[in-house]
Amino acid sequence: MDAAWAEAEQPVVGIIERACTDDSDDAGTRLLRVDNGLEGLVSDHGGTIARGTLEDVLETDPSLMVAAGASTLSAIARADPDAPVLPVGDIVGLETVNRDVLPDALAVALAGDATIRQRSVLGVDVDDGTTRDGNNTPARALFDVTLVTDEPARISEYGVSSRGESVATFRADGVVVATPAGSRGYASAVDAPQLSSAVDAVAVTPIAPFVMQTCQWVLPEDELTLTVERNDTPVRLVVDDRPAETVPVDTAVTIAADGALSTLSVPDLESE
Structure with missing residues (x-):
């Protein structure tokens, strides 16, 4: 069932740079390790960014997470977190955000204009x-x-x-x-x-x-x-x-x- 995602006060945005410490690099996770202006965007909304492995990010109790690649989404599903995730890049079977518009998409989410969808x-x-x-x-x-x-x-x-x-x-x-x-x-x-x-x-x-x-x-x-x-x-x-x-x-x-x-x-x- 779809539901509106409420804007968080002082949000913590978790950027999953890789699923775990020993994961090999791939194009999906690399795109989230570049300086793409997300820090300034999140700061403008009164929030902070937590970057690192999935385990690192989950320890910060994120308000929402940003992740790329099917393997990273699978790892998040295994961890069963409370926070929703904004998927980035080409992941067959899921609605995702193009990497080129990630800052705009994150701004929409931080403004409380995103929709939560439940994936079995x-x-x-x-x-x-x-x-x-x-x-x-x-x-x-x-x-x-x-x-x-x-x-x-x-x-x-x-x-x-x-x-x-x-x-x-x-x-x-x-x-x-x-x-x-x-x-x-x-x-x-x-x-x-x-x-x-x-x-x-x-x-x-x-x-x-x-x-x-x-x-x-x-x-x-x-x-x-x-x-x-x-x-x-x-x-x-x-x-x-x-x-x-x-x-x-x-x-x-x-x-x-x-x-x-x-x-x-x-x-x-x-x-x-």
């Missing part, structure tokens, strides 16, 4: 335990959750259940579960249905299925279970492109809505 986040558990990715972070997905064979073109058999009832079993290289935001990214390459952010649902799609004609499903975002029914090679759980763990045969992977990421939307701004 999925929590992932394996056999009722809290699943963690390779960096020991609780597995939460802003875009998608995937089961896929460790070796390319090695088919396994997967099962999908929703609210305790079997939906299908099929042979494929893997299966992807995508949020509305994720349904426009990698999932779209495997012909997943594209979902509106207004629906509380996920798109579930086999990856390289064994049969030419197969189904894709739009299912409720609660009580969804994936299982590996049979495999000839290990099957990996991947959450927003981050490997989590190997999933044995007959092990239940439970996926359900786990809060939301608040993003800020501003009126269309023309770049110069």
